Structure formats: structure tokens, C-alpha cells
Amino acid sequence: MKIYQNFKKFLEQRGWWKIFTYLFFGGLTTVVNIIVFAICHGIFSWNWQISNSLAWLLSVLFAFVTNKLWVFHSKTATWCALTWEFNKFIIARVASYVIDMGCMYLFINLLSTNDLVAKVITQVVVVVINYFLSKIIIFRGN
Template sequence: MRLYRKFRQYLEAKHLWDVFTYLFFGGLATVVNIVSFAVAYRNMGLSWPISNTISWVLSVLFAFVTNKLWVFHTQTTNRLGLLWEFVKFLVARIFSYGLDMFTMWLIIDVMSGNDLIAKLITQVLVVVVNYVFSKLFIFTSPRRDRQ
């Protein structure tokens, strides 16, 4: 626990704690995305667009909860505030879903690439785009004290 505190203090001093937690939980969301895509596409025999959509929905729900609670620590005082935060999150994720689908199409259908390699490449792009949207436009309410 002592090592964790030192690590956290170091990252907070460098203003990198949010980036670290985003990458950690973003990595977990990426695992949710890739595993659910592989199960739907390879095991269930669904098309890659349907599989990608299923994996997107699951990872978006996972990412909203983790980003709100453990990355950006935003507080909403009422249901309307929570709904507005979710709508902004969803709009940004729809944009990155378009990027995801386009890149998957380009690699799988146009370039005849491997589906899981395509998924990994798209997830790197999506994580970067989603962080910028989340940090600048979505989770912008005052942060609670995390001490």
C-alpha cells in the first residue's frame, strides 16, 4: 500500500494521475470490447459490423461508469445532471464509434486484414479520442476531494 501511495503522489505531482487511471480503466474497457467482439464474431458467427456494435455498447456502458466514478470523479446532484453527462458521453462515443467502424471496414474489407489486428488498431485510436472528449467536454463538473 505504501508503494501505491508513493506512486500516486508522484503521478499527482506531475498531473498525470487522471491519465494513468484513464489508461488503466480504458485498458479494461478495451478488454471488454475485444473479448466481446471476438465472442460475437468468432464464436457466435455474427458479422463484424454487428459484433463491433455489440462490443461498442458493452464497452461504452463499462467506460461511463468507470470514467465517472474512478477517473474523473464527477458528482451530479440530480438525475437531469446525470442524464446530461451521459448524453454528452454517448454523443462523443458515437463519434468514436464512427471512427472505429470506418477503421475496421478499411482494414478488414478494403485491405483484407485480420479482424483482431484491426480491432487492436482501432482501440488505440478510440482510447486517445475518447480521453480528449472526456477530459475537455464530458466530465467537467468540480472534482470531489479524493484524500
């Protein structure tokens, strides 16, 4: 536990803790996204569009909880405030979903990239975009 506390203190002193936690939970969100995609597309043989959409939905729900609780420590006093925060999160994620689907189309359909490789590359782009959307629009001031 001492190693964790020293590591956290080191990052906090440099203003990097929030970025680290976002990248950590963003990485876990990416893992959720890729695993769901791989299962749906690789095992169930669903087309990449449906597999990608389900992967997006489940990873967005995971990301909302982790971003709210552990990255931005957002507090909402009322059900209405929580609903508004969740709606902003979904709207921002829909924007990244469009980018995700566009990148997947580009890599798979136009550049003939392997589906899973396309998914991994696309997720790097999406994680960066989502950080800025979350920080600027959804969890402002946290």
C-alpha cells in the first residue's frame, strides 16, 4: 500500500494523477470494448457493425461509472443532476461512436485492415477524444 501512496503522491505533485486514472480506467474500458467486439465478431460471427455497436454500449456504461466515481470524482446531489450528467456523457460518447464507426469503416472496408487490428487502432483515437469530451463537457471542474 505504501508503494501505491508514494506513486499517487508523486503523480499528484506533478498534476498527473487525474490523467493517470483516466488512462488506467480508459484502458480497462478499451479492454471491455475489444473483448466484447472479439466475442461478438470472432466467436458469434456477428458482422463488425453490430459487434462494434454492442461493444460501444457496454464500454460506455462501464466508462460512465468509472469516470464518475474514480477519475473525476463527480458528485451529484439529486437524481435529476445524475440524469443530466449521464445524458451529457451519452451525447459526448455518441460523437465518439460516430468517429469509432467511421474509423472502423475506413480501416476494414477501405484499407482492408484486420478487424481486430482496426478495433485496437480505433480505440486509441477514441480514448483521447473521450478524455477531452469528459474533462471539458461532462465532468467540468472535477
